[in-house]
Amino acid sequence: MTDQKTSHGGCLCGAVTLLATTVKPMVGACHCNMCRKWVGGPFMAVDCGSEVGFIGHEYIGRYASSEWAERGFCTQCGSALFYKLKESGQYMLAAGILDLENQLHFDHQVFIDEKPNYYCFSNKTKNMTGAELFALYGAE
Template sequence: MLSIDCADSVKISDEKSVTRYSSSDWAERGFCTKCGTHLFYYLKPANQYHLPIGLLKTDNDFKFTHQIFIDEKPEYYAFSNQTHNMTGAEVFAHFQDEG
């Protein structure tokens, strides 16, 4: 999933249209209750939302800065710019330290 880190700046205007699934002790996933579209990934300890980039109307002024679960990426793609990369183990260790 290509997402944008929105920190805590996400405001949900109609929470009853969102189903939150607690996918771990430290994260939730949000879905539309009507169509099932994935709306966000929410990191509880950091109060941090990550939204799929395709949900946003934007001027495309984003910087691609990091990749997670890099050890699980398909071999057939690679991005040209340099990013901070974390393996799955590094991601889990990072969020266990915060929680």
């Protein structure tokens, strides 16, 4: 699969929307301690280069998590938006905010040495649909 052009996405509440000019359709999982604290598990990211535009800048919070990178999030709903390398301006966008779920391919993991033992992508798990989950908890 070649790079996708002009991809859209946004946060959970819609306060922040984005347009990425070039999206490499490979998803990577980062298992580092900071990413896991940030999103509650591995950060699933897509390399979108440096040409990413945002609407709703006023709702983007930024956290300088290291000397070389910052993390962006929606200040309204808390959605993780991006991990950005300061020097190159390269964005690693959260895979789940892109409107490309059927076009992405999970192909790499980083900081595998920091991955805790309590999860593994190759584990056999119970798979539930949204309807099954709602039925289990009596929600609609």
